[in-house]
Amino acid sequence: MLATHILAQVEPQRLLKATEGIVNGAFSITITRSEKDSLEGFVKNGDGIEYAVAITPARTFCSCKDSMFRHSVCKHSVALVLLAIRNQHPERKEETAPNLKLGKMRRNWQAAA
Numbered sequence: 001m002l003a004t005h006i007l008a009q010v011e012p013q014r015l016l017k018a019t020e021g022i023v024n025g026a027f028s029i030t031i032t033r034s035e036k037d038s039l040e041g042f043v044k045n046g047d048g049i050e051y052a053v054a055i056t057p058a059r060t061f062c063s064c065k066d067s068m069f070r071h072s073v074c075k076h077s078v079a080l081v082l083l084a085i086r087n088q089h090p091e092r093k094e095e096t097a098p099n100l101k102l103g104k105m106r107r108n109w110q111a112a113a
Contacts, residue, residue, distance in 0.1 A: 002037060002038070002039060002056075002081075003039075003081045003085050006060060006081045007081060009060075009073050010077075010078050014072075014073065014075045017075040018075040018082060019082065021075065021079055022082060022083065026045060026046040027046075027076075027079050028043070029041060029042070029044075029079055029083045030042045031080065031084060031087070034084055038055065039053075039054075039081065039084055040052075040054045041053055041080050043062075043079055043080055045076075051063045051064045053076050053080045055077060060077050062074045062076045064076055
């Protein structure tokens with residue numbers, strides 16, 4: 001799973017900062033795309049600065065300086081992953097479309113009132 005792959009790579013201090021930010025309400029997180037092999041969204045910190053985050057099996061990207069200069073998994077990426085895990089919905093079964101074909105009816109048939 002993508003989330004466990006990311007969490008296995010993160011440094012303990014960044015994991016701690018991400019969980020503190022979620023618990024304390026310091027982060028405002030919006031997931032814009034969540035698929036089996038990718039996760040995208042925005043993480044706004046307590047100062048109101050919003051960072052774009054995109055996570056794939058090959059790469060983790062965040063627009064924050066920490067991620068861009070250190071080339072590591074930042075707290076914003078971890079916070080997005082943790083929220084995705086928290087809000088994970090079980091896979092929905094594909095719904096079948098109702099049969100809207102009209103059935104045959106006897107001539108001169110009337111419903112009783």
